[in-house]
Amino acid sequence: MVMITTSLDRMNELIGRRLSAKEYEDIAFKYGLDLDVDGNVLNFEITSDRTDLMSVFTLAKLIKRILGKKIDEKGIIFENSDITVEKTERPFVNCLLLRMKRPLGDLVDELISLQEKMDQVVGRKRRFAACGFFDADKISFPITYSYSRKEDRIIPLGFSEPKDFDFVLKSTQQGIDYGGLIKKPIVWRDRNGEVIAMPPIINSDKFSLTRATRNVFIDITGTDRSSVNLFTKILIENLGEIGSVSVLRPKYKEKEIDTNLSFDGKIFFLNSENIENVTGMKIPLDEAEKLLSKAGFSVKKEKDHLRVYSPYYRQDVIHQVDLVDDIIRMYGVDLLGIDEKRSYIKAMKSRYYHITEMIRDQMVGLGFQETDLNVLTSERYQFELTGLKAEDYVRIVSSRSNLNTMVRKNIFPEGIRFISNNLNKRFPQNIFDIGYVVELDRNADTHFSNRLKLMAMQCGADADLTFMIQSLKILMRNVFGKEISIDEENDSPFLIDGRRGSVILDGKSIGIIGEVHPSVLNKFGVNMPISMFEIYL
Numbered sequence: 001m002v003m004i005t006t007s008l009d010r011m012n013e014l015i016g017r018r019l020s021a022k023e024y025e026d027i028a029f030k031y032g033l034d035l036d037v038d039g040n041v042l043n044f045e046i047t048s049d050r051t052d053l054m055s056v057f058t059l060a061k062l063i064k065r066i067l068g069k070k071i072d073e074k075g076i077i078f079e080n081s082d083i084t085v086e087k088t089e090r091p092f093v094n095c096l097l098l099r100m101k102r103p104l105g106d107l108v109d110e111l112i113s114l115q116e117k118m119d120q121v122v123g124r125k126r127r128f129a130a131c132g133f134f135d136a137d138k139i140s141f142p143i144t145y146s147y148s149r150k151e152d153r154i155i156p157l158g159f160s161e162p163k164d165f166d167f168v169l170k171s172t173q174q175g176i177d178y179g180g181l182i183k184k185p186i187v188w189r190d191r192n193g194e195v196i197a198m199p200p201i202i203n204s205d206k207f208s209l210t211r212a213t214r215n216v217f218i219d220i221t222g223t224d225r226s227s228v229n230l231f232t233k234i235l236i237e238n239l240g241e242i243g244s245v246s247v248l249r250p251k252y253k254e255k256e257i258d259t260n261l262s263f264d265g266k267i268f269f270l271n272s273e274n275i276e277n278v279t280g281m282k283i284p285l286d287e288a289e290k291l292l293s294k295a296g297f298s299v300k301k302e303k304d305h306l307r308v309y310s311p312y313y314r315q316d317v318i319h320q321v322d323l324v325d326d327i328i329r330m331y332g333v334d335l336l337g338i339d340e341k342r343s344y345i346k347a348m349k350s351r352y353y354h355i356t357e358m359i360r361d362q363m364v365g366l367g368f369q370e371t372d373l374n375v376l377t378s379e380r381y382q383f384e385l386t387g388l389k390a391e392d393y394v395r396i397v398s399s400r401s402n403l404n405t406m407v408r409k410n411i412f413p414e415g416i417r418f419i420s421n422n423l424n425k426r427f428p429q430n431i432f433d434i435g436y437v438v439e440l441d442r443n444a445d446t447h448f449s450n451r452l453k454l455m456a457m458q459c460g461a462d463a464d465l466t467f468m469i470q471s472l473k474i475l476m477r478n479v480f481g482k483e484i485s486i487d488e489e490n491d492s493p494f495l496i497d498g499r500r501g502s503v504i505l506d507g508k509s510i511g512i513i514g515e516v517h518p519s520v521l522n523k524f525g526v527n528m529p530i531s532m533f534e535i536y537l
Contacts, residue, residue, distance in 0.1 A: 002045075002046040002048070002053070002054060002117055002121055003043060003045055003046075004043075004044045004046060004055065004056055004059050005041060005042070005043050005044075006041075006042055006056045006059075007041060007042070008020075008021055008024075008040045008042060009040070010056065011024070011059075011060060011063070014056065014057065015060050015063050015064050015067070015069070016069070017067070021037045021040075021042070024037070024042060024063075025037060027063060027066055028044070029333075030066070030332045030333065031062075031329045031330075031332075031333070032329055032333045033045070033046070044059060046059075048121070049316040050316060051121065051122055051234055051315065052234050052237050052238075052311075052313045052314060052315075052316075054114055054117050054122070054234060054238055055110065055113070055114045055117070056110060057110075057238050057241035057242055058237060058241065061241055065294055065295060065330075066330070068294065071296070073296075074240050074245075076236070076247060076263050077244070077245070077246040077247065078246070078247050078249060079097070079246045079247070079248055079249065080248075080249050081095065081141075081248035081249055081250060081251075082141040082142030082143070083095055083141075083143055083144075083145070083249075083250040083251065084142065084143075084144045084146075084250065084251045084253065085144075085145045085250045085251065085253060085257060086144065086145060086146040086147070086253045087253060087254050087256075088146065088147055088186045089182060089183060089186070089223070090181075090182065090186060090199065090200065090221050090223050091256075091257040092129075092221065092222050092223070092225045092228040092257060092259050093145055093219065093220065093221050093257070093259065094219075094220045094228055094231075094232040094247070094250075094259050094261055095217070095219055095220070095247075095250055096217075096218040096232065096235060096236065096239070096245055096246065096247060096248065097215065097216070097217055097218070097246045097248055098215065098216040098218065098239050098242075098243045098244070098245050099214070099244045099245075099246070100215065100242070100243045101243070102214070103211060103213065103214055104209065104210075104211055104213045104216075105211050106211070107242060108209050108210065108211055108213070111133055111209065111216070112133070112209070114235075114238055114239075115131055115132075115133055118131055118231060118234065118235065119131065119200075122230060122231050122234060123200075123222065123227065123231060124227075124403070126178055126181060126200040127181060128222050128223055128227040128228075128403065129221070129222030129223075129224065129227040129228045129230075129231040130200035130221060130222060131218055131219060131220045131221075131235065132188075132197045132199060132203050132218065132219050133209055133216055133217075133218055134196060134207040134208070134209070134216065134217045134218075134219075135207055135208065135209055135210065135213045135215070135216070135217075136215040136216060136217035137213075137214065137215055138206065138207050139190055139196060139207060139217060140190045140191040141190070141191060142190075143188055143189065143190050144188070144189050145186070145187075145219075145221070145250075146186070146187065146189070147184055147185070147186055147187075148165060148184070148185040148186065148187045148195075148198075152165070152185070152187055152189070153195065154168065154187070154195040154197075154198055154202070154204050155204050155205045156168055156174075156202050156204070156205060157172075157174070157202055157203055157204075157205050157208060158172075158205060159205055160205070165185045165198065168198060168202055169201075172202060174201050175201055175202065178200055178201045178202075181200055181201070182201070185198055186198065186199055186221075187199075194206070197219070199219065199221045200221060200222075216239075216243075218235065218239075220232045220235065224403070227403070228259055229259055229260075229261050229262075230315055232247075232259075232261060233263070233313045234313055237311075247261065263312040264312065265298070265309045265311055265312050265314075266310045266317065266318075267307065267309055268307075268308045268310065268319075268320055268323055269305050269306070269307060269320075270288065270305060270306045270308055270320050270323050270324075271285070271304055271305040271306070272285055272288075272304075274320045274321075274323075274324060275288060275324050278321055278324040278325075279324060279327075283327065283331070285304075285305070288306060288327055289301055289306055291326070291327045291330040291331055292306070292308060292323065292326060292327060292330075294330050295326040295329070296311050296314075297309060297310060297323070297326070298311075352452075355479065355537070356434050356537075358478075358479045359434060359454060359475065359479055359537075360434070362474070362475050362478055362479055363432045363471075363475065366471045367430050368430045368431060368432040368471075369429075369430060369432070370431070370432055370433065371415070371431045371432070371433050372433070372435075373408075373411060373414035373415060373417075373418055373433045373455075374408065374414045374417070375408055375435065375436070376396065376404035376407060376408075377405075377406060377407075377408050377413070377414060378403060378404060378405045379406060381413045381414065381417050382406065382408060382409055382413050385413065385523040385524055386410075386412075386413050386493075386494040386520055387493040387494050387517075387519075388410070388493065388494065392409070392439065392440045393406055393407070393438075393440065394406060394407045394409075394438045394440065394448050407437075407438040408437050408438070409437055409439060410437060410534065411433055411435060411437060411455035411534055412457065412494075412532055412534050414433075415431060415433065415455055415457045415532065416457075416516065416520070416521070416524045416526060417524065418431065419431070419457070419459050419524075419526055419530070420524045420525045420526050423525070423526070423527075427459065427528060428458060428459060428460025428461070428463065429457075429458075429459045429460065430456075430457070430458045430459075431456070431457050431459075432454065432456040432457070433454075433455050434452070434453070434454050434537070435452070435453065436450045436452055436453070437450075437451050438450055438451075439451055451536060452536070452537040453511075453534060453535065453536055453537060454535050455532065455534040456468065456471065456472070456532060456533055456534075457531070457532040458530065458531050459526065459528055459529070460528055461528060461529070463515070463528065463529040463531045464531060465513070465531045467531070468513060468533050469486060469513060469533075472484065472503065472513065472533050472535070482505055482506075484503055484504060484505050484510075485504045486501040486502070486503065486504065486513060487501055487502040487504050487509070488500070488501045489502070490502045490512060490514070492512055492514065493517070494516060494520045495512070495514035495515060495516060496514065496516070496517050496518075499514055499515040500512070500513070500514030500515070501513055501514060503533065503535050510535045510536050511535030511536055512533065512534055512535075513532070513534075514531070514533075515529060515530065515531045515532075516529070516530040516531070516532060
């Protein structure tokens, strides 16, 4: 969730109308936004799927659309630049230039707020992408993005004297919070050799924005090409409401670090049946065309369907259902009819429910805590870090998140990932998860099948394989009345040889058990042993 807080007067200024707080509440209810009014303060809560709504500027633009005001869409401007990008561990870089007709003044605070929201939400706390805002007129071009040199110094934000990078990492809050994101300092350096910034950690105070700034240089850097490009597009959409934004073309030292930034939208085909299946209403295509155009889509009617082009910054639109969602919101969710069903059946708990509840009770009794681990994940966590072969798994063709590219095939990588994100918590950490994995199945209509699994994991200085074997035997005996055995003939690459095995039930393998190999733990950044098992239910 993103909270956008502004005043009633400021919002009225941006939309060019004088509306009351009650009128904003009506607009929010009609569109399906959460709004809390506190006197003259408007607090809008934006759901995480609308990543383009990151500032009061784009929120005001949306409200103008809802009110039916004409929006002048700006084209994308590209400019050549004196910017050189060398390869680093955060290799992907885009650059923008915001030109203002007048000094920033109070806009400084709104830009800083936008930057912080973008870093936290879109950049995932700067891990995958981050941005910096600088006074362009203070920078001596050409500039270079590269690893730091021994003699480099920076004047950190809030300081007046140059400091070395060791000081930044240990004595500034930004260094403490984000220093772990890089192994070696990366810098922007100007023509005079002065350090402009140390992405993604801190900017130089000398080049920071002030109320007198008229031209803003923006860098977007990161580890993931898709995240950096999405970050850039959302910034352009937000900043385009306050000035002229140009995309500056850097000179990339190597071809593979080019972000290949594109502003092509996605194409969808929508017919009356698509709309009726979702809404239960017969909305004529002519009306749907007007509503989608009002929402910012480019629409062309073709015989019995609409050809719809999504805006470049709307990464949340991946299916016809998302188009219908925008139609409903522009139509007004308050106007949708409710078709009450009068047919009732007696509900009963399924066998699946009873079994999983029994497993949960047993696992908690054995000292484990239940988690709800990621179902959508990536090849990096499932295969690259574990040493498993990337085969027979289900990829995601279109995803709202550029970080999720597949459905999990195994649960245990997500368990190690969970522990790696909670190293500051108390140990030992004994966790379990009951959930589905998705596997390729050539005999199924959809070519994949959902398989229910149980994964349990113990992490701590005293993590013990014997404890995991005993826990699994107790669980199988108490829940299923079955006895298991362990076959040590197992070649799982992520488990330690001699400390791994297959779980055998009625002569068949139903899963694996063992201690996670230190090389895998190192890749995940976990510095304590882990023992685990994962079985099919």
